[in-house]
Amino acid sequence: MTHFTLSACSPAGDLLLVHSKQHLILRVPVPDDLTDLAPAVEQALRAYAKQRTALKKQWSPVNWHWAHTSAVHHL
Numbered sequence: 001m002t003h004f005t006l007s008a009c010s011p012a013g014d015l016l017l018v019h020s021k022q023h024l025i026l027r028v029p030v031p032d033d034l035t036d037l038a039p040a041v042e043q044a045l046r047a048y049a050k051q052r053t054a055l056k057k058q059w060s061p062v063n064w065h066w067a068h069t070s071a072v073h074h075l
Helices: 034-058
Strands: 004-009 015-019 025-028
Touching: 015 034, 025 034
Parallel strands: none
Antiparallel strands: 004 015, 015 025
8 A cells, every 4th residue: 555645535435546657546335333344444455556557458558648549629
């Protein structure tokens, strides 16, 4: 968790952790019982690498920014 910073909470109440070097946001659902928060964060961090790899395969980086052609709009 050394590269993540707690940024805010989403409107749904999820924790938003921002990766300081990769500029990615990790959303962690907050469990109903707050004693389960630490295991929920640990599980999200373990899944992060796998999800990041899938993201890199789905969207290719453009000038070090990940962009999907449908998400890029030219004026």
